Amino acid sequence: MTGPHPRFRSVTTYSGHARRHDYALTVRHSPWRTKILALTIDGVEHLPEADSTKVEADGVEARVHGWLTVRIVVRRPTVEGKMVDREKIHVTTAALGGAGEAEVHAGGDIVPLLPEVGSRSEARDLKRTAHPTAFALIAGLTTILRLAIPLLGLGALLSFLTEPVKAWLSRHLTPILEPIFNWLGQLLHPLGQVLLAIVRFFGEVIDFLFGWLPPLHLPFDIPDWVWTTAKIALLALIAFSVSRANLTRRKRLLEEANAGAGDDSQ
Known part of the structure; x- marks a missing residue:
């Protein structure tokens, strides 16, 4: 994994593997907003345009919702070709910004995406879980x-x-x-x-x-x-x-x- 972004310490890349899929997303953790800068699923970019909340690539659709807590809904086609919700990526920012966390929620499973080495998010995870x-x-x-x-x-x-x-x-x-x-x-x-x-x-x-229960009165x-x-x-x-x-x-x-x-x- 590469080191954290040198210019913007609040920008962190998370990556991981869940449910036979690979994920990588780059996030800017500001005190007032959680901004998704890049999203890659199985090597394919899925980043919405500035004026849109969804993008479809390689038969997979990703919808981005939220401001401080962002939820990315990943929709995949069924055998019949119908698009259905498959997994969700939850991205949150710490209270003061600069760090946060990202998790893939699929069914009852929760898989955290690992922050890049040396990032504020990694330091936050190590400190809180220790x-x-x-x-x-x-x-x-x-x-x-x-x-x-x-x-x-x-x-x-x-x-x-x-x-x-x-x-x-x-x-x-x-x-x-x-x-x-x-x-x-x-x-x-x-x-x-x-x-x-x-x-x-x-x-x-x-x-x-x-109503049949008598009222309870304490002796003091x-x-x-x-x-x-x-x-x-x-x-x-x-x-x-x-x-x-x-x-x-x-x-x-x-x-x-x-x-x-x-x-x-x-």
Whole structure:
């Protein structure tokens, strides 16, 4: 594999083999966009033109969707000649840009495409998969901060600081938007009535199934902050567990992809 692009460190080439097909794609990982610069499947280029989202070459069609997270849908012909979706290539960019990852999703299989040696994406993969617990803890702490900030009164402070802006928007935009919202409300009123009836129906079903259960009363009062803390802790634990499981899975898949690339080069 060649070294990373010297001029643009945010540009990375990924390559790999999955489901009897070879893939190579070059991606620019910007903080505001994931841009596919080149896509090759089985040695054939499949890069859409600037004004198109799909291209067909050698009987295979590739459609590109998305902005920050890009999904490339690969369509192949059946025996009857009908084009159907076969696999998807998921390309994502890290929060600050400059690095990311690419995976081929086919059925229930997920095969990561390997970033070029020396790229930021390779360094990111090595760092995150070498310490999955540490990065999972970061995900859990991020969840705690996101949920705790409103409880610390910072939300009220930000609301106070932005009050002049909201007042200005309300004063100038309300006369324009109010007739539109009123028209939409009248248009969607029948749908709202249907949804309300559905909610009432499920409420009656739940009451029928569980209404016989007596209410639970504890012999002591539990402060509200205890329940709030327990909810935040539970969500943080879920974020930690999911993040660690995903990093462990990605480490295993990368090791398998590296082993497969080593076997092909021999």
